Amino acid sequence: MNIKDIKKSIYQKRAEDPAVWALAGFRNEEIGKFFLRKYRSYYWRLEQEHLELASGDLLKKKRRFNHRDGDLHRYVLMFFGYAIENYLKGILIKRGCSPIETDAKSKLRLVASISNHKLVDYFNNVFSTTPDKIVEEALKNLQRAIESGKYGVPKYEDQYYSFTANFDQTIIIAKGLIKKIKKILSPNPTTPNPPPLKPQKILILIAGLGVL
DSSP states (O other): OOOHHHHHHHHHHHHOOOHHHHHHHHHHHHHHHHHHHHHHHHHHHHHHHHHHTTTTTOOSSSOOOOOOGGGHHHHHHHHHHHHHHHHHHHHHHHTTTTOEOOTTTTTTEEEESSSSOOOHHHHHHHHHSOOHHHHHHHHHHHHHHHHHHHHHSSSHHHHHHGGGHHHHHHHHHHHHHHHHHHHHHHHTTSSSEEEEOOHHHHHHHHHHTTTO
């Protein structure tokens, strides 16, 4: 067996293993939580500074701000979207969906049904029902966040930020969906949840993705 065949075998085994997709979902969820903490911390510190200035209480030491943290909401939504996408794909593969096909050049690739970011379609396939309007809009916001981060900046700024308008509501719905999806992936209540990733490991993952 040559190197190419070994690589194809590894790629196929990973793609066909629901646990690999679930692990990818978990990692993206942890990165999303990490960015969410940084984002909320930034605005909390900013608000504190404004309150102190408004009260006439001069700061002895000027607060330090990383202003990139104030724009992390896009990445928060993107990684929560990736988490939901990977978790749902893991369920579909666990239920028997074949994720791999061979193209005209005999190269392996993901089948069309799981090679996109259409979260509403994945939701429909997993739960055999359509989401209500609020959940559907949240899923579409998460999908737009994924696409905006993966495929570059849209031509018009209003398109770029449109998915962040209902940020807090989208996050609440995303967290609820993740909790619901995890129960399907691990229905055994005695199965322990993976421990949260340490900040150092999250930073390594983020650096590898080229986000920072």
